[in-house]
Amino acid sequence: MLLAFELTGEHDTLPKAEVLACLNALCIVYDTIMFLKGILVIDAQIRPETLAVLANRLGMTHRIYEVNGMSEPKEDAILAMVKNTDVYKCMEKGSTFAVRVPKNSSYPEKQALIAQVGALIKGKGYNVNLSDPSNTFVLLLTEQTCFFCLLLHSTDKKRYGARKPQFRPFFSPGVILPKVARALVNLSGINENELFLDPFCGTGGLLLEAGMIGALVVGLDVQEQMVRGTAENLNFYGLTGALIVGDAAKIALRDNCIDAIATDMPYGRSSLIAQAGFRPSLERLFPDALAEIHRLLKPGGKAVVVSNFPYSRSLRHSFRVLETYVYRVHKSLNRYITVLKKV
Template identity: 30%
Template sequence: LSRAALLDEVLSDSGRYWVNPKASQEDLSQNIAEWAHKHLPEGSFAVRTRRLGVGIPGFSRSTIEKKVGALVSSESRPVDLEDPENIISVVISGPEDGPIHQDDIGQNSPIVVWGLSHPGWKRESYSGRAPTERPFFQPVSLDPRQARLLISLAHRRTSETKTVIDPFCGTGGIAIEAALQDIETLSSDLDSRMVEGTLENLASLGTQAIVENCDVSEIASLWGSRSDCAFVFDPPYGRSSWTSGKDMEPFFEALAAAHTIDPEGTLSTMLPTTPEALQAESSDDVEVMGMPWSELEPMIIERGWRPVLRTPVRVHRSLARMVVVCHPAD
């Protein structure tokens, strides 16, 4: 969990309440109170609610906090809003607040989730790590949250990631996030300025990684055969078209090299797509790297990797990227 990129809070002994037309705040509060009598330890407590999306009509954060507090409060469990020993965290999850892509693994029905806030959990802070805060900056720099997300998505339950390999290190966004998690990091770039800049950025944050100046086609001989690898990269983009063989070559070379280095590894990347991908239903006609996904996916599989996750993320109004996670195709 400590390596999760987008995790806000960790709850234990959690409960949930699906919201239907007959649902009410009173019924929800009673459900939470019954749960608390079983799971809330003795000692002072507070109820903290927060909203995801636009919330749920008829469900007020303050009202739920007051009702649950009144139902649960006792001599052994007094309410303490200033310095509680335990916190009941309630998340009111309604529809998304604005345009968003369809999530194949998610659900859009309103739901309320609650549990005990984990006392030892601290949300990851990205202060000082934004691309513009590093000594070496280029417009192509990857946001630290996105870099850590790619690393997180490369995790597999069956094995622990020992090494992160990035053949297009750029300004070092992925190298920094991997090194901060004490994961061995092997980075490279064809542009010597990027290599020097990555080393400078790593040093500024008190971290280190191996960074070499070489073409992606050379990384298999450079790093040799390895195991438990995550190949995490943001390939060069920004060209007017990705449809020519020359433009696609670095990406395909990265796939081939990764399969040579560790055919049992994991691959996590972000590929250029169109903003329309954020609105569309999951479809093989979504354009990725200048071609329909239905054409690109077989090319990825031919090079030893099978996509297991594909979801678009917004970069800005005119640019989106497709997060693609691959496991071995064999």
């Protein structure tokens, strides 16, 4: 089965990486067919229930489609492709349909193309229903290819909007937005009922997203106020977790006990760390915390680390760097995302 993922535009490559990380976490065998301008196409055999789990996990994907045909992005080629596509395999007798083209498509005559494709499908014995169709066909258009797709899953934008930091009981400025937090959690490869740790949990944004996909969450912060606030936020969304006030460089957990870690390293908060009686130097905190992350991770486990500077390969830990990304927060601030694997 060919599947197309219509990705969000927050980052050029992070949404793709999230999809692939989730496929790997769910043990789905796939081949990447194409990745171009926010569209990822893979070949994979996925059961409907597994696809539903995948769709529910993703934070940076708008929609998932089944690809029923491909052609050049020219009108005559598109119409010939649709005419030759066997729509009967995905449409029951008496079902209705609609045809869409994404709003961000640069195709010059979208409405005319939609009308012509709709007429071809109607000619096969199906009725149009634009308000509540049984099936929605979508023409995904790139510069080289048109994909004739059937919509399988669409992300509910409201679920992430409802978890924006300002809507939580406990709020602190400068936290990661829910969609990005979900992507970071997914990059860690965590699965349901596995142990997930954030050693700099702050207000609990990463723990919330990990808990939402069924992970068992453990959070730690040097500030008691943050730990109390995280507990309040988790409870607000019906989640629980093990929360600790303490030093991220000295965590009272046994070796090799954590399945996956994601964390946003502190920046610009050295005075708070010093006031709390722990290591005052952020420069020293980073390598010390990484050493502790390495100790706690199970062999083969992943840590996703967000920091204010690039990860240095000179740090003496047995990590393999899998991926690195630069995420622009605003004009004067970039955050560096590094995916590490314990070897």
